[in-house]
Amino acid sequence: MTKKFLQLVERNRAQELQAYFAHMPKGRPLDKHEELVLLEAFPEVAISSYINRFRFSEDAEQMFIEKAPGNLRRAYINYYGLQPTTQKFILDKDLTDAAFDFIRMRHFADVEYLLKNGNPQVIRSYVQNNVLENDDQVLMLLYHENKSLFKAYVDAGYFISERVQREVIESGQLSAFNALMFRVNRTFKKKARTMTFEQMKAKQVPDVMLADDLQVLVLDGGDRMFTELLLRTTPLAPVAQRLMFERNFDAEWFKFHVEHLYGVAGYRFEPEMEPLLFKVLAKKNLDECLATFCQRDDVVFVQNASTASVTKYIKDHWLSDDAQVALFARGDAELAKKLISRYTPEHGLCWQAEVKMVEIYSPETINLYTSFHSMCGEALARLGQKSKDAIDFYYSRHAY
Secondary structure, three states: OOHHHHHHHHOOOHHHHHHHHHOOOOOOOOOHHHHHHHHHHOOHHHHHHHHOOOOOOHHHHHHHHHHOOHHHHHHHHHHHOOOHHHHHHHHHOOOHHHHHHHHHHOOOOOHHHHHHHOOHHHHHHHHHHOOOOOHHHHHHHHOOOOOHHHHHHHHOOOOOOHHHHHHHHHOOOHHHHHHHHHHHHHHHHHHOOOOOHHHHHHOOOOOOOOOHHHHHHHHHHOOHHHHHHHHHHOOOOHHHHHHHHHOOOOHHHHHHHHHHHOOHHHOOOOOOOHHHHHHHHHHOOOHHHHHHHHOOOHHHHHHHOOHHHHHHHHHHOOOOHHHHHHHHHOOOHHHHHHHHOOOEOOEOOOHHHHHHHHHHOOHHHHHHHHOOOOOOHHHHHHHHHHOHHHHHHHHHHOOO
């Protein structure tokens, strides 16, 4: 240790120390003991001058990080980063401010050490700003005693592998599954603004639905809370739809799923399973939950929904042409009469529906319509073949 350096430190000659460091030969910093003496006294101006030219040795770096004010600490980290031993030191000593500064500018060399030993606040800050390196690290986060850390990582939008998702389900970690599924739901709803569900599937857009096998895993598990999260947040894969029918899931589960997702971005059950969905709901008079969906596809609704639900719907909504035909095709005379009652002399059925009405219904029902509205030529031709009384009634109301 040089006599001049020691004298300057002992006399607290910060300005002279600053000049002393500025003229030190390049590549020849203080030795470890000199650094420790300097840091013990800690003249900030002089230390700032020193770190502009030299990095501290390992022991001195730890002492510096523990004592330095924020501006000086950040400048040092910006210049040099921190040695792996110093990184562990700030975790062991719970130097949270130093850790936060380091996270803003650098990556931890030993992430596993951070996840195992770090303060939860520090871990949270790190995982919100840095993607973890592998599934094992993500699983360390999953099993951390602070359950909110995994949620923070998921909410940051980083990739979560199917292996990790499976572990979440199999280990029964509800809070983690909640975080995963609501991320899926947010992504699906966001994509639904500009894409149909079929387009999402065709383009293999990630994170818009839980993987098929994991959906089955949840439904097979029988956990009510997991099932509720699944049905609330993700479109169901065909294999999961089929499983729900095979296992005779209660109609309330189907209703719950429909209320939250059915029809969003055009999402629907597979064609062979959609009628089963309507029948399950109609059986317990729960198909009113399809009110939003039926405005997108009223044909399927009037084909399969209960009489009560269709009656309620047509009371407030006009049916499309195809839906008018589909309703008459049900062969329900009371429902047909309710539909006819919705129309006026100025607003009648489409011509295809008129034809279908004549094909299926009694003259009494047809007369309800023709009492105030005329019919197309094809419907009239069929009516003449069907009933002389009905055609005579028609022309009594509508001149040739």
